[in-house]
Amino acid sequence: MTVLELSQKWHLASKLTLSNYLEICKIKVVLMLVLTAWIGIALAPDMQRGWLAQIMSLLGIGLLSASAAAVNHVVDREIDKKMARTRHRPIATSQLSISSALIFAFVIAVIGCVLLLIWSNLLCTLLTLGALVGYAVVYTLFLKRATPQNIVIGGLAGAMPPLLGWVSETGTLSAPPWLLVMIIFTWTPPHFWALAIARKNDYQRANIPMLPVTHGVAFTKLCIIAYSILLAIVCMLPYLIGMSGWIYLLSAAVLNLLFIGKSINLYLHQCEQRAMALFRFSISYLLLLFVALFIDKWWM
Numbered sequence: 001m002t003v004l005e006l007s008q009k010w011h012l013a014s015k016l017t018l019s020n021y022l023e024i025c026k027i028k029v030v031l032m033l034v035l036t037a038w039i040g041i042a043l044a045p046d047m048q049r050g051w052l053a054q055i056m057s058l059l060g061i062g063l064l065s066a067s068a069a070a071v072n073h074v075v076d077r078e079i080d081k082k083m084a085r086t087r088h089r090p091i092a093t094s095q096l097s098i099s100s101a102l103i104f105a106f107v108i109a110v111i112g113c114v115l116l117l118i119w120s121n122l123l124c125t126l127l128t129l130g131a132l133v134g135y136a137v138v139y140t141l142f143l144k145r146a147t148p149q150n151i152v153i154g155g156l157a158g159a160m161p162p163l164l165g166w167v168s169e170t171g172t173l174s175a176p177p178w179l180l181v182m183i184i185f186t187w188t189p190p191h192f193w194a195l196a197i198a199r200k201n202d203y204q205r206a207n208i209p210m211l212p213v214t215h216g217v218a219f220t221k222l223c224i225i226a227y228s229i230l231l232a233i234v235c236m237l238p239y240l241i242g243m244s245g246w247i248y249l250l251s252a253a254v255l256n257l258l259f260i261g262k263s264i265n266l267y268l269h270q271c272e273q274r275a276m277a278l279f280r281f282s283i284s285y286l287l288l289l290f291v292a293l294f295i296d297k298w299w300m
């Protein structure tokens with residue numbers, strides 16, 4: 001083998017390893033979590049910490065979220081092997097060993113904690129660690145396998161980042177960021193159940209008690225409508241307490257009308273593609289809602 005061939009092989013192997021590590025971090029989800037944490041910082045009272053401290057805090061929150069995602073991949077490897085959507089994952093296919101994944105998760109968690117301790121504060125570090133344990137242990141190891149309410153309760157961990165961002169800035173707990181947590185908390189069930197309807201057979205095969213498996217698709221669709229209405233109500237709270245203005249109110253009204261409309265549409269039609277479309281819409285919805293919160297705060 002020539003030196004050129006060897007270097008090409010090494011290049012390919014390292015690219016593959018990097019993409020495996022990125023995959024177990026659930027990088028797109030983590031980017032969304034970091035975005036919501038950033039809005040938490042942007043809406044908090046300005047503590048004159050400067051942009052470097054804010055970026056480092058977001059990096060810390062992102063690293064701890066990625067660590068939680070990596071642990072989820074290790075804990076769920078047997079389930080992942082049984083589901084069409086997840087059976088190509090690096091740990092499920094043994095492309096990445098359990099020990100490498102756990103060492104990786106530990107190292108990035110330690111770096112994340114150090115960043116948060118240096119650039120934010122102890123309360124933010126502890127709360128972020130709490131969210132990590134909430135997702136990687138409480139949701140993944142216990143709730144996911146135990147009850148169809150798994151994602152309702154477990155959703156709290158993923159809903160925490162706006163509060164984490166706010167606390168990284170202020171060092172104290174206060175009421176306004178909890179409203180943002182409540183928004184993501186209420187958004188999570190329709191976000192996930194839409195996907196669970198489309199992937200019902202996967203969950204059935206893996207023996208995971210997701211709502212469409214235990215209570216049927218029609219009931220799950222009704223729950224999605226109920227949560228989308230609740231979400232619309234919760235979304236009004238930032239305006240009602242004077243935290244956000246009319247740009248946010250208008251954006252939230254349009255987005256929620258669309259969400260409710262699409263949920264009702266899903267109930268009225270038996271079509272797997274509509275469920276996937278609602279799942280994808282839920283992601284754009286959250287992105288646009290949080291961008292609207294930001295624009296509302298900084299353009300007025």
Ligand code: HEM
Nearest residue numbers: 028029032033036151154155158159184188191192195283
């Ligand atoms: C317990 C709570 C949650 C559950 C059970 C859940 C479930 C899922 C699942 C199963 C997927 C599909 C992943 C895949 O295709 O491999 C997904 C995708 C996604 N979720 Fe969630 N989710 C939750 C919370 C959140 C939160 C809090 C956020 C952001 C704030 C979020 C953002 C996203 C995004 C951006 C994607 C698309 C990822 C991609 O395209 O690769 N999720 N979610």
Ligand SMILES: CC(C)=CCC/C(C)=C/CC/C(C)=C/COP(=O)(O)OP(=O)(O)O
Nearest residue numbers: 029064065068069128131132135157158161
């Ligand atoms: C520190 C902090 C904020 C932690 C939150 C971590 C985090 C990555 C939350 C996202 C929730 C999520 C993607 C759940 C899906 O898990 P699943 O196992 O049901 O989905 P899967 O089958 O795709 O793995």
